[in-house]
Amino acid sequence: MTDGMPKTEVVAAGGIKVTFGAVKALDGVDLTIHAGECVGLVGHNGAGKSTIVNVINGSLTPHAGTVSYGGDAGQHGISAARANGIRCVFQELSLCPNLTVSENVRIMHEDLKGWNWRSRALALIKAQLKEIFPGHDIDCDSTIDDLSIAERQMVEIAISFAGIGPRPKLVILDEPTSSLDAGLAAQLMAYVRRFVAEGGSVLLISHILGEILSTSDRIVVMKDGRVVADRVAFEFNSRSLVEAMGSVVREREWQRSTAMKAGSSVLSMSPRRGHGLAFEAYRGEIVGLAGLGGHGQTEALLELYLSRNSNWWAARRRETAFVAGDRSLNGTFALWSILKNLSITSLGELSSRGMIDRSREDRLGEDWKKRIEIRTPDMQNRILSLSGGNQQKVLFARALATAAGIVLMDDPMRGVDVGTKQEVYEILRTEAMSGRTFIWYSTEMDEIRLCDRVYVFREGAIVAELVRDDITEKNILAASFSEEKAA
Numbered sequence: 001m002t003d004g005m006p007k008t009e010v011v012a013a014g015g016i017k018v019t020f021g022a023v024k025a026l027d028g029v030d031l032t033i034h035a036g037e038c039v040g041l042v043g044h045n046g047a048g049k050s051t052i053v054n055v056i057n058g059s060l061t062p063h064a065g066t067v068s069y070g071g072d073a074g075q076h077g078i079s080a081a082r083a084n085g086i087r088c089v090f091q092e093l094s095l096c097p098n099l100t101v102s103e104n105v106r107i108m109h110e111d112l113k114g115w116n117w118r119s120r121a122l123a124l125i126k127a128q129l130k131e132i133f134p135g136h137d138i139d140c141d142s143t144i145d146d147l148s149i150a151e152r153q154m155v156e157i158a159i160s161f162a163g164i165g166p167r168p169k170l171v172i173l174d175e176p177t178s179s180l181d182a183g184l185a186a187q188l189m190a191y192v193r194r195f196v197a198e199g200g201s202v203l204l205i206s207h208i209l210g211e212i213l214s215t216s217d218r219i220v221v222m223k224d225g226r227v228v229a230d231r232v233a234f235e236f237n238s239r240s241l242v243e244a245m246g247s248v249v250r251e252r253e254w255q256r257s258t259a260m261k262a263g264s265s266v267l268s269m270s271p272r273r274g275h276g277l278a279f280e281a282y283r284g285e286i287v288g289l290a291g292l293g294g295h296g297q298t299e300a301l302l303e304l305y306l307s308r309n310s311n312w313w314a315a316r317r318r319e320t321a322f323v324a325g326d327r328s329l330n331g332t333f334a335l336w337s338i339l340k341n342l343s344i345t346s347l348g349e350l351s352s353r354g355m356i357d358r359s360r361e362d363r364l365g366e367d368w369k370k371r372i373e374i375r376t377p378d379m380q381n382r383i384l385s386l387s388g389g390n391q392q393k394v395l396f397a398r399a400l401a402t403a404a405g406i407v408l409m410d411d412p413m414r415g416v417d418v419g420t421k422q423e424v425y426e427i428l429r430t431e432a433m434s435g436r437t438f439i440w441y442s443t444e445m446d447e448i449r450l451c452d453r454v455y456v457f458r459e460g461a462i463v464a465e466l467v468r469d470d471i472t473e474k475n476i477l478a479a480s481f482s483e484e485k486a487a
Contacts, residue, residue: 013029015064028064037196039204088172100143182445267406287451323395338376349403350364368400445476
């Protein structure tokens with residue numbers, strides 16, 4: 001908390017209990033946030049973080065306990081929360097894709113009324129985007145559908161921090177940098193610190209522990225629906241934070257492949273846009289795609305996939321599998337069960353004479369539920385019953401459950417907790433050692449450093465290839481910003 005700032009209570013949740021059937025989502029949670037502080041909220045997927053957020057923002061009524069805004073416990077609900085200056089940026093973005101940026105601003109800010117509301121909304125969002133993300137190139141006259149997932153995330157963040165008249169008192173950021181590159185994430189964290197220094201409050205939820213440790217004044221750790229730690233940030237480090245969450249810190253260094261570029265390439269692509277370097281991937285490699293967000297990495301993945309598949313329809317024998325980055329848009333089937341979402345790309349291997357073997361499908365689901373720790377009592381539950389991170393685990397398991405020799409991954413660890421990430425990294429290396437090839441776009445530098453080779457993208461083309469010890473943040477940033485023309 002900022003020195004000299006009065007310790008004014010913005011929101012307080014006391015003894016909160018929430019159950020979903022037999023599942024105790026929250027079991028007596030206490031959480032208080034004061035003016036002028038950034039509270040980091042961490043915990044594994046399914047620990048209860050999103051549930052307590054939904055209680056605080058008024059969208060979920062607890063089965064026991066109380067919620068007060070500014071010391072007043074007499075009101076609760078979405079309208080009460082908004083009236084008391086509570087704003088929320090959800091992990092699953094809530095923008096209307098068919099409306100423009102300024103029209104989405106109008107939905108979130110009802111005070112924008114009158115004949116000139118469009119121009120006022122446009123001026124508001126432009127000013128807020130410039131303040132948080134200086135140098136951005138978002139066209140605010142565009143529809144949300146025309147923006148990349150990173151740009152959508154930036155717009156939703158800016159809308160929540162913007163204010164007609166009084167600024168918000170508390171902004172809840174649920175995995176706000178999951179689609180942002182390192183530069184944009186740093187800009188956001190710098191703005192959060194400025195916002196808090198001016199007396200605002202932020203509840204920051206992130207699986208990127210460096211962001212939590214560097215930005216928070218206080219850190220709250222949740223596990224199994226309870227608060228297990230609530231201390232000032234400087235009392236934690238990465239190791240103690242992971243251990244408080246209930247995971248074991250792994251000291252073993254990542255072992256890169258020793259058989260890179262062996263034999264013929266299994267996947268290749270000519271230089272994109274007529275210049276730069278060609279792309280090649282070899283059997284048993286983990287190849288990373290790096291560079292600033294929105295510079296063609298996702299488009300390259302799509303081109304690589306379609307170079308081996310004429311369409312996106314499931315085939316009995318699939319050479320390549322794809323892990324989507326935007327799970328809500330093109331990853332999950334919202335009306336289906338967890339099991340059906342996981343098995344959809346393996347139906348060819350699970351069927352005989354046109355009929356699906358239900359027992360084999362059930363075994364597949366239970367096997368991956370255990371291997372990747374999907375937190376659900378029943379794989380027949382709807383996919384939307386899972387937290388965002390657990391939904392992402394299902395998409396990852398869907399790809400690995402196939403017999404595909406090549407797996408293309410578009411930022412697959414978005415919103416996944418640190419413990420599961422360590423498990424997934426082990427699975428990746430084991431699968432690569434058995435001959436599987438991974439092409440991996442990630443916005444997290446720690447993940448890019450785990451790759452055998454890395455291609456750096458700038459303005460849609462590959463401008464650098466880094467190998468082994470040359471895969472460093474310094475070299476990636478140098479290639480990302482270099483003004484030299486690609487060869």
